[in-house]
Amino acid sequence: MTAVTMGKAINMGLRRALEDAAKVLVMGEDVGKLGGVFRVTDGLQKDFGEERVIDTPLAESGIIGTAVGLAMRGYRPVCEIQFDGFVFPGFDQIVSQVAKLRYRSQGRVPMPIVIRIPFGGGIGAVEHHSESPEAYFVHTAGLKVVSCSNPADAYWMIQQAIRSDDPIVFFEPKRRYHDKAEVDVEASPAPLHDARVIRPGQHCTVVCWGPMVRTSLDAATAAAEEGTELEVIDLRSLSPMDLAPVYDSVQRTGRLVVVNESPRTAGLPGEIATLVTERCFYHLEAPVLRVTGFDAPYPPARAEDSFLPDLDRVLDAVDRSLAY
Amino acid sequence: MTVDSMTASPRQGTDCVQLLTPEGERVRPPGYENVEFSADELRNFYRDFVLIRRIDTEATALQRQGELGIWASLLGQEAAQVGSARALRPDDYVFPTYREHGAAWCRGIDPIRLLGLYRGVDHGDWDPAEYNFGLYTIVIGAQCLHAAGYAMGMMRDGADGAVLAYFGDGASAQGDVNESFIWAGVFNAPVVFFCQNNQWAISVPLQRQTRTPLYKRAEGFGFPGIQVDGNDVLAVHEVTKRALQNAREGNGPALIEAVTYRMGAHTTNDDPTRYRIAGEVEEWRLKDPIERVRVYLARNGLVDQAFFDSIEEEANDLAATLRKQCLALPDPDPMRVFSEVYAESSPLLDEEREQFARYLASFEGGAQ
Numbered sequence: 023m024t025a026v027t028m029g030k031a032i033n034m035g036l037r038r039a040l041e042d043a044a045k046v047l048v049m050g051e052d053v054g055k056l057g058g059v060f061r062v063t064d065g066l067q068k069d070f071g072e073e074r075v076i077d078t079p080l081a082e083s084g085i086i087g088t089a090v091g092l093a094m095r096g097y098r099p100v101c102e103i104q105f106d107g108f109v110f111p112g113f114d115q116i117v118s119q120v121a122k123l124r125y126r127s128q129g130r131v132p133m134p135i136v137i138r139i140p141f142g143g144g145i146g147a148v149e150h151h152s153e154s155p156e157a158y159f160v161h162t163a164g165l166k167v168v169s170c171s172n173p174a175d176a177y178w179m180i181q182q183a184i185r186s187d188d189p190i191v192f193f194e195p196k197r198r199y200h201d202k203a204e205v206d207v208e209a210s211p212a213p214l215h216d217a218r219v220i221r222p223g224q225h226c227t228v229v230c231w232g233p234m235v236r237t238s239l240d241a242a243t244a245a246a247e248e249g250t251e252l253e254v255i256d257l258r259s260l261s262p263m264d265l266a267p268v269y270d271s272v273q274r275t276g277r278l279v280v281v282n283e284s285p286r287t288a289g290l291p292g293e294i295a296t297l298v299t300e301r302c303f304y305h306l307e308a309p310v311l312r313v314t315g316f317d318a319p320y321p322p323a324r325a326e327d328s329f330l331p332d333l334d335r336v337l338d339a340v341d342r343s344l345a346y
Numbered sequence: 347m348t349v350d351s352m353t354a355s356p357r358q359g360t361d362c363v364q365l366l367t368p369e370g371e372r373v374r375p376p377g378y379e380n381v382e383f384s385a386d387e388l389r390n391f392y393r394d395f396v397l398i399r400r401i402d403t404e405a406t407a408l409q410r411q412g413e414l415g416i417w418a419s420l421l422g423q424e425a426a427q428v429g430s431a432r433a434l435r436p437d438d439y440v441f442p443t444y445r446e447h448g449a450a451w452c453r454g455i456d457p458i459r460l461l462g463l464y465r466g467v468d469h470g471d472w473d474p475a476e477y478n479f480g481l482y483t484i485v486i487g488a489q490c491l492h493a494a495g496y497a498m499g500m501m502r503d504g505a506d507g508a509v510l511a512y513f514g515d516g517a518s519a520q521g522d523v524n525e526s527f528i529w530a531g532v533f534n535a536p537v538v539f540f541c542q543n544n545q546w547a548i549s550v551p552l553q554r555q556t557r558t559p560l561y562k563r564a565e566g567f568g569f570p571g572i573q574v575d576g577n578d579v580l581a582v583h584e585v586t587k588r589a590l591q592n593a594r595e596g597n598g599p600a601l602i603e604a605v606t607y608r609m610g611a612h613t614t615n616d617d618p619t620r621y622r623i624a625g626e627v628e629e630w631r632l633k634d635p636i637e638r639v640r641v642y643l644a645r646n647g648l649v650d651q652a653f654f655d656s657i658e659e660e661a662n663d664l665a666a667t668l669r670k671q672c673l674a675l676p677d678p679d680p681m682r683v684f685s686e687v688y689a690e691s692s693p694l695l696d697e698e699r700e701q702f703a704r705y706l707a708s709f710e711g712g713a714q
């Protein structure tokens with residue numbers, strides 16, 4: 023086993039999916055020769071040809087809409103949206119067509135499409151390159167939404183997403199693309215839609231996904247130095263959400279902090295808080311607290327450090343929870 | 347036509363292909379001198395016309411009586427639809443909008459399925475793969491991209507069919523339609539874009555959608571565009587046949603602009619008297635697609651009165667059956683809401699389904 027970056031792990035996963043099934047196509051802006059702006063598709067076109075790894079015209083609705091037609095023809099398109107903020111021109115095709123065709127046709131027209139979106143901030147980019155739009159998609163029935171947080175998950179989850187007969191919006195935390203870890207390519211991976219307790223602890227539960235997983239783990243390490251044990255859960259799948267481990271954890275810790283980069287209002291942490299309150303009401307020692315981005319457009323890069331939840335904001339929320 | 351009016355008006359140009367005039371005269375413009383139609387073909391067009399118009403009239407009446415939520419009439423567009431759809435081979439694939447009742451009919455879809463959709467019992471209960479006819483698409487222009495993608499898939503599979511994508515003059519303004527032109531063009535996909543320019547997008551006239559005649563846009567996307575008299579079934583059929591064949595042979599897409607007219611309201615919710623003048627409708631009534639075939643058949647002795655009578659009777663029977671079937675359509679099971687949301691279900695949705703089932707059951711046992 024060798025350590026690889028998360029970007030490379032996704033690349034390896036895509037490669038294996040392309041090898042395994044001739045119907046898998048990779049398509050998007052610059053995914054061919056360039057290998058994508060993050061090089062996640064590096065070398066794929068060279069090895070699988072321009073017919074399987076397709077540089078598309080620059081039009082997101084076109085990328086998604088033609089993927090719909092290809093899927094109807096039996097293909098399994100994996101679309102790359104170059105940056106989070108550019109998914110919106112394709113939004114209509116995703117929420118009105120991709121999400122609904124199976125339902126509209128009562129199962130006759132499956133939509134085995136994966137839409138890969140490098141998302142989130144923390145890379146010092148200009149506007150529209152740092153957004154966390156996952157809630158829009160989770161709010162749409164018919165879509166499934168996942169987010170990887172480490173190389174091993176990235177390697178397996180992308181393959182599982184491609185094998186799924188449901189459309190999957192696949193959020194890749196772009197600032198973690200360069201994080202390295204070992205990937206066991208022989209492992210039997212966790213089911214795509216399972217959440218995972220990645221650090222056990224007894225004082226407070228922290229739920230997170232994607233880019234906030236590392237932040238939350240760092241917070242847990244810092245808290246441990248002061249004797250507070252955080253139980254960190256990587257949700258992994260945002261739709262459907264596997265909250266069983268969260269209920270289980272909250273019933274032991276009595277406290278929950280949800281961490282996420284998106285603006286706070288109507289985001290996923292609110293949904294998680296409601297579900298946990300419904301199920302764990304008598305176990306809660308404190309209200310469920312949210313650590314999120316602000317209800318403001320993503321700021322200029324030099325202000326993003328104060329926008330994005332960091333270790334201290336997570337610890338602050340934990341302290342507030344413990345103070346009840 | 348003056349140069350001025352040519353450039354300022356997006357309407358019918360002088361190179362609009364016509365093979366049968368509104369008066370029922372056969373004409374043979376350059377490039378189409380040798381096009382022939384058998385008597386059977388002509389009779390079949392006529393039969394399609396009468397039956398479709400009857401379906402349309404019956405559906406409109408059913409809507410008025412509260413049996414359908416809404417209906418989008420195809421009145422006046424029969425030739426554009428029958429002419430194009432009858433040019434398809436079974437292995438070609440069609441992507442319709444919500445008004446393609448004539449094309450659906452030609453593909454063998456039972457009209458009760460269309461009524462079911464507009465009654466609100468389902469979203470279109472036919473198997474697209476069985477008829478090679480996609481589900482009706484309500485979002486304007488979206489299906490043109492699906493058509494381009496499907497055509498790309500056909501090309502990869504080595505299938506030698508083609509795709510026909512229907513859309514309207516209003517849709518021509520949508521990004522998706524223009525993006526589909528780009529995709530089809532640069533990938534040389536076998537798709538024929540078929541615009542039924544019926545002059546109106548609800549209340550908005552063609553002039554508010556485009557400054558150029560629509561067929562001329564194709565040139566900018568790198569493929570041929572052709573304008574055809576959309577009320578002339580012969581011209582539509584021939585032009586579509588050629589474009590489909592050309593696409594099947596690997597020569598890429600084409601755009602056909604069928605100049606026609608929506609003689610009725612946009613849908614049963616619409617009141618066209620608020621935005622268009624009666625004279626315009628009258629002018630187009632003289633170009634009725636059915637009437638000119640009828641005149642041609644009769645004048646050339648290709649049919650007798652018994653032919654017209656038997657089709658009339660067939661139409662009456664069809665309408666009566668349709669009405670009966672429509673009234674008998676059952677409402678969907680409330681649990682149908684949860685059906686086929688996902689290939690592999692989701693636990694939270696399963697939970698919602700169970701809660702709702704329990705809720706429904708609570709009325710059955712506990713109502714008294």
Ligand SMILES: Cc1ncc(C[n+]2csc(CCOP(=O)(O)OP(=O)(O)O)c2C)c(N)n1
Pocket residue numbers: 445484485486513514515516517518544546547548608612
């Ligand atoms: C994206 C979108 N915007 C608006 C509508 C509402 N709408 C339904 S039909 C229509 C006009 C369409 O005109 P056209 O494309 O010319 O087709 P026609 O109805 O004339 O056949 C509009 C605006 C819609 N269905 N989809």
